[in-house]
Structure formats: structure tokens, C-alpha cells
Amino acid sequence: MSYRVLSTEIAEHTGESIRLAGWVHRRRVLARVTFLIVRDRAGLAQVVVPAGVPVPPEESVVEVTGTVVANAAAPGGHEVAYGALEVLSEAEPPPVELFRPELEAGLPALLDHAAVTLRHPARRAVFAAGAAAVGAFRATLDGLGFTEIFTPKIVGTATESGANVFALDYFGRPAYLAQSPQFYKQAMVGVFERVYEVAPVFRAEPHDTSRHLAQYLSLDAELGFVRDHRDVMAVLTRVVRAMTEAAGLSEVQMPQEIPVVHFAEALRLAGADPDEPDLAPEHERALGAWALREHGSDFVYVEGYPMAKRPFYTHPQPSEPRWSNSFDLLFRGLELVTGGQRRHRYSDYVAVLGEQAAGLEGYLEAFRHGMPPHGGFAIGLERFLARLCGAANVRETTLFPRDLHRLTP
Amino acid sequence: MSYRVLSTEIAEHTGESIRLAGWVHRRRVLARVTFLIVRDRAGLAQVVVPAGVPVPPEESVVEVTGTVVANAAAPGGHEVAYGALEVLSEAEPPPVELFRPELEAGLPALLDHAAVTLRHPARRAVFAAGAAAVGAFRATLDGLGFTEIFTPKIVGTATESGANVFALDYFGRPAYLAQSPQFYKQAMVGVFERVYEVAPVFRAEPHDTSRHLAQYLSLDAELGFVRDHRDVMAVLTRVVRAMTEAAGLSEVQMPQEIPVVHFAEALRLAGADPDEPDLAPEHERALGAWALREHGSDFVYVEGYPMAKRPFYTHPQPSEPRWSNSFDLLFRGLELVTGGQRRHRYSDYVAVLGEQAAGLEGYLEAFRHGMPPHGGFAIGLERFLARLCGAANVRETTLFPRDLHRLTP
Numbered sequence: 001m002s003y004r005v006l007s008t009e010i011a012e013h014t015g016e017s018i019r020l021a022g023w024v025h026r027r028r029v030l031a032r033v034t035f036l037i038v039r040d041r042a043g044l045a046q047v048v049v050p051a052g053v054p055v056p057p058e059e060s061v062v063e064v065t066g067t068v069v070a071n072a073a074a075p076g077g078h079e080v081a082y083g084a085l086e087v088l089s090e091a092e093p094p095p096v097e098l099f100r101p102e103l104e105a106g107l108p109a110l111l112d113h114a115a116v117t118l119r120h121p122a123r124r125a126v127f128a129a130g131a132a133a134v135g136a137f138r139a140t141l142d143g144l145g146f147t148e149i150f151t152p153k154i155v156g157t158a159t160e161s162g163a164n165v166f167a168l169d170y171f172g173r174p175a176y177l178a179q180s181p182q183f184y185k186q187a188m189v190g191v192f193e194r195v196y197e198v199a200p201v202f203r204a205e206p207h208d209t210s211r212h213l214a215q216y217l218s219l220d221a222e223l224g225f226v227r228d229h230r231d232v233m234a235v236l237t238r239v240v241r242a243m244t245e246a247a248g249l250s251e252v253q254m255p256q257e258i259p260v261v262h263f264a265e266a267l268r269l270a271g272a273d274p275d276e277p278d279l280a281p282e283h284e285r286a287l288g289a290w291a292l293r294e295h296g297s298d299f300v301y302v303e304g305y306p307m308a309k310r311p312f313y314t315h316p317q318p319s320e321p322r323w324s325n326s327f328d329l330l331f332r333g334l335e336l337v338t339g340g341q342r343r344h345r346y347s348d349y350v351a352v353l354g355e356q357a358a359g360l361e362g363y364l365e366a367f368r369h370g371m372p373p374h375g376g377f378a379i380g381l382e383r384f385l386a387r388l389c390g391a392a393n394v395r396e397t398t399l400f401p402r403d404l405h406r407l408t409p
Numbered sequence: 410m411s412y413r414v415l416s417t418e419i420a421e422h423t424g425e426s427i428r429l430a431g432w433v434h435r436r437r438v439l440a441r442v443t444f445l446i447v448r449d450r451a452g453l454a455q456v457v458v459p460a461g462v463p464v465p466p467e468e469s470v471v472e473v474t475g476t477v478v479a480n481a482a483a484p485g486g487h488e489v490a491y492g493a494l495e496v497l498s499e500a501e502p503p504p505v506e507l508f509r510p511e512l513e514a515g516l517p518a519l520l521d522h523a524a525v526t527l528r529h530p531a532r533r534a535v536f537a538a539g540a541a542a543v544g545a546f547r548a549t550l551d552g553l554g555f556t557e558i559f560t561p562k563i564v565g566t567a568t569e570s571g572a573n574v575f576a577l578d579y580f581g582r583p584a585y586l587a588q589s590p591q592f593y594k595q596a597m598v599g600v601f602e603r604v605y606e607v608a609p610v611f612r613a614e615p616h617d618t619s620r621h622l623a624q625y626l627s628l629d630a631e632l633g634f635v636r637d638h639r640d641v642m643a644v645l646t647r648v649v650r651a652m653t654e655a656a657g658l659s660e661v662q663m664p665q666e667i668p669v670v671h672f673a674e675a676l677r678l679a680g681a682d683p684d685e686p687d688l689a690p691e692h693e694r695a696l697g698a699w700a701l702r703e704h705g706s707d708f709v710y711v712e713g714y715p716m717a718k719r720p721f722y723t724h725p726q727p728s729e730p731r732w733s734n735s736f737d738l739l740f741r742g743l744e745l746v747t748g749g750q751r752r753h754r755y756s757d758y759v760a761v762l763g764e765q766a767a768g769l770e771g772y773l774e775a776f777r778h779g780m781p782p783h784g785g786f787a788i789g790l791e792r793f794l795a796r797l798c799g800a801a802n803v804r805e806t807t808l809f810p811r812d813l814h815r816l817t818p
Binding site for chain 1: 413421430432433449452468472479496497499500501503504522523524525527528530533536537539540544547551554556557559560561562563564565567575576577578579580582584586593596597599600601602607609610611613615623624626634724728753754755771772774775777779780781782790808809811812815817818
């Protein structure tokens, strides 16, 4: 049997007999000849089949042997002259035509038939880019001495807040799906100093919006021995730069230094009331526009969010404790990453948690027994990809999304 | 402020003023001097502190500046002569003494106080090895053209079987935690041909054994265009070799070719009744001993398990369909990996599922529209680490284990 060659490699085998394996991306039956486009994991290749040879319908799985021929008119400049064709699996016609340059399907059809629509080269490219971005996240942090960790997704206490949490029957006891690995990654700073985790997190988000999912992939990092949140931002900038380059989905404006504005200044730049406790979506959009206009940057950091709007583990800004040492990173006018310095003294946690401290003893043990100043961040992969490729809805950048209405496929 | 140097790097800075940052691993107060051992993410370093200078208790977080001095009597041949010491966070005495070469704690104490006991160098080494092994899993598959995927952990239908599944309240509807990414990784073969996922899976395991967890990390791979399960085993062998080498936890006997025995032959070698439908733990142990004795191998493949004992998606052995094209990989006499060739024809699924097919329509859509012959495997990380480091219980190789009784920390 001939050697299997990927569609993108045929030019290297001109004149040789090779074997292609893949899906019938398209068959065009003409009077004298059938053009068969084979799709494999690398791309597409054209096979010229004599009239009369049966070619199975689109999406059937085939193996084709033939000879590679240079042909300036063929896509890629080379094609395969038919020798033999074996059908490994014959397909029913797909619910959406996958050979068209653009998928002609609305979002519900796209998602209902994800197992098939994801085969479209444009859809596949999004998720290949996502895999590359996650690889870059890890490689950047590995290079900085981080260690990968794997933490529980079933927890006894809601981590971020009591709302938006999925409840579970855990051997007859109540339990919850983890909304973040926050407590665990902090505890693990006590072990490895610098840790990251790539794992699903769960939010019982009751609102049906274009940017929330019931499950998303959280790229979490946490590092010890920081001076403040600025050290965390320095790591994040390297991570995001590497992820953006690895994904390669669009031209991104990212200067050497990402602009940083304090929350109070951000309100002013966005034309918001100076007493606003948080940035509304229109403020984020205004800041995104400002960063692009003034700094040629698709990214902008906002630091110093009011303590009142940040979770209890957030470290205050020492010079003025109503502000926090936390930040958001906005990407094209939308919050992409949240992070900051965390409290590290046991007594601070006891003071801020009050009576709640008793329920969080396991979490607090790390702080009782010595924790360095530390901080971290979390990136939502689907939202990052959506911004990168201009998708209006995070469901377009999730393989099999979960939301208020969607539990299948 | 002096430059921070890691404990393992001080020898490169002899005569220089440097800064160490880390935890007080041990303080030994003598009449004229205090020996302070600082532990950081890289290892340990000794600081010689003059008598009278207060050194905080074990596990406190400190920054020490001083001069690196060669001293043949010091651990590593170098030590730091005290210049100044800053306490970043003072600790209460830990529940278990972490400076002893062996942790003197039973399993419950080890796990109840995981946030602290994981800091022990011997504990930390296990999880650093785990991270390295997972990195090797990914790197090996990346090198073979695989693409990383991220799939839903909340599902509408139990994947592997109706038992042992955690039920969830999903916005008022019943849902389940995924017991494996099986259906999704198969569907994604239709998109990328070769895929892997590293993610938690969930089993409501009602038995309190030393080798079962309610959540474990599943290293899943699936690949298309295989001839049969032997192609899957070839990939798995490369993966396991790389993982074993990267972990470096123990001397592993792994010949170039891992021995393979058919299930029927495995029963004979293990001295079991030829009508046994599965291998009992004592049979697995006997086979492990046989493989080491006859082939100098800690690993042995058993292939051809009876179809009756394998899940419905398993591909039968074409020559004799009561056997399957599936396999287990035993490591030191315990099942470590399960895998095999899967069915790939839609009609085969419809035939085998019967009335159940209606409930699995989303899953079956991939097969309806063309799937190549394919197969895959799943490795449990905690079990792999336990076998590697000789731990009797998988809870010892899980950061924060979840089981019938344990939901915290």
C-alpha cells in the first residue's frame, strides 16, 4: 500500500504514487471527469477521477491512491491523478454544506450540528488557534518557572460568591461545582511559588448573554514574591502577547508597553460619573477606543478598582485602601482578564471574613502557616478567541457550549 | 535591593551579595549561631545567622540578604552569611513538621492539611513529576500532529454507564458530570483526525478503595485512520515512555517493545479459569510478574477483552467477534490505561444501541456523516503517579482528593 501523504504535502511528491486519506469535501461531476476535493487534518487536495468511477457523497471517508501531478490550474499547483479509491465510510448528506467558503447556517444550526459543522475549515481554524494559544500560555509560564496544577472541581463551599453556583448531590451531601480554582491556586503558591491551571470552571449564569457560558475554560496563574499587582501584570503581558501571536487569528495592535490607567482616571476618560463603582460595558468600549487612538493598543489595563466591587481576597492599594491592587485587562473594549494582588496575611483574612472565616478553614490554613505576597489572573479562553476572530458571541468559539438553554450536543 | 537568587543557584554567586526569598524550612538555634534553612521553589539553602538575631518560626516567609560563602560542610557546598532578614509573613507552627526527611503523618492528616503538607519536598516532588509527565503527554502528541480540545463536563446523558454518575441541577433540569470525554473526542476525530484532552472526569464511586477517586485527571487521546487497535497501542507506548522519562520518579523497566498477550492467553498465564469474563486484580498481578520475569518489562498489554465486558462503542475483533479490538495496559500488575478501536459505522451503532440510539442522537451525528476507523485511550494521572512512586493509595498522588467521604479541603 502506498505511503499516506497529507494534503498539504503532495507538492513534495510530484510524480510519485501516494495515498490520500480524508473526507470527501466536495465532488464535482462533469461530463468527462469528476473533481474530488479530499479534506484531511492538514487541508485540501484535488483528485482528478475519470468519468464513470463512482465517488461517494460529501463527508464520506475515503482513501485515494494516485500519482501527484503538477497543474498550475489546481489549488496549490498540484493534484492527484486517480489510481484507486476505497470508501471507508459512506456519509449521509451533511445538515449544512461544508464545501462552501462560508458556512450558511445560523448560530442554533451551527451549534445543534456541531459534530459536523466544526469540520468546516473556517470553524476548525478557530479551535486550532485556541489550542495554539493555550500551548503558548503554558510555554510562557513554564519558561518563567511555573508548575502546572490540577485542582478539585467539586467543592464544599462556593468560591466566588453564593450566587451563580451549580449544586450537586455528592453522595447524599450538598456540594458545588467550582466557579474558579482561586483558593487552590493561592494555596499552591505556598508549595511551588508559581502555578498555573488550565481547566473548566462553572457558572450557573441565569442571563442569556453573548458573553457568558455555564462552562468555560479558565487559564489561571498565580505567583508569589511579588511587590504588588504590577508584577502580575508584567507576567500577564508576556502571556497574552505569546497567546496572540500563537493564535494568529487577526492583526493585533500591541505596543511594547500596554497602557495602564487607574480606575478613577478610567472613569474620567470614559466620561462616566466619578462616583461610579464599576465600569459599565459602554465605559469599557470608550476606554478601548481611547487606548487604540492614543496608544495604538488593542489592550488597556485598568488598575485600582474600588475594593467594594472586588472579592474579599483582593489586596487593598496601600496608599489609599478604598482602591485595590487589582486590575482588569480590556481587549478591544471588553474585559478579557481579571487579576490582582491577593491578601497574604492570615490576620487580614480573619478580619475581613469575620464569621465567614469558620467555613473557610481549609482555605485559610495556607495563610496561617506562612504565605508570601502574591497575585494572579484568569483568562477566559472562549472570550479571548471571540475577540481575536471578531465573533459576536462566545458560543461561536466554544466547541460544544453550555448555557441556560443548551445542554447538548 | 540585591538581586533574588534561587536556593539552587547560590554557588554561581560566591562572594556576591544576594537575596534569598522563601520559607523558614528549619531554624536551629545554637549558642553562637542560628542555622536557617530557607526553602524556595527550587530547593533549600543554608543561611548562617549570628546569635541574637531573631529568626521567625518554621514556615514563616522571609527575605534574607547576605553574602554567598563556600563551605564544604554546608549542604550543597555553599551557604549565605547573614546580612539582613525581613519577615514577610510570620507563621504559626505547622500541623506536621515539614523539615523532617520523611513526613510523620498518617494519610488523613496528610490530606486534611494538604495546603501545608504539600510543601514538604518529598510531597512536592510527586506533583512536580506529575506536571512534567502531563507536559510529556502533550509534547509527544503535539509532535504526532494531534490537536488539543476542551469539551463539556456537564452533559445531558451519562456517557459510560448510568451508574456512578453525579447528578446536577442544571437550571432546573437534570444533568450529569461527564464520566469521560469519550463521545466528544470521537466526534472531534471527524474534525482534527487526532485529538487529546487533559481534563478532570467524575465518577460517583460508591466504594472506598485505594485506587478510585470521585474526580481524577484523565489524559485522553483519540486518532483516526488506524488499521486497528495496534496503531493506537503504538502511539500509547510512545506517550507512556515519554511520560515515564519526564516524571523520573523511579527506575522503570520498559523494553523497546512492550509485550502483548491476548485476553485468552492472559487468563492462561494468570492461571485463571478460561471462562472468566474479565481479569481480577490477582490475575493482573500475575501478568505483571510474568511480564517482568519473561520480558524484563514493568508494562504488559492485554488485548482482545471479551466484547461482553467492554462498552458499546468498542470495535469487535473482525476474526472472532466475541473478542474486541480493545486493550488494557498494565503497569506493575495494575490496569493503568484502557483503550481500543471504536466502531466507526453509523449502522453499527444503530444496530448495537437499538432503542437507546434515540437518546444519543447528538453523539451519533458524527457517525452518520462519515467517520474513519479510529481508536484511543485514557490514562489516569493519579494512578500512573502512584505506580511510579510506589504509593499504596491514589489519594497520595492527588493534590486535594475527592472521594466518598472527602469534600475538603
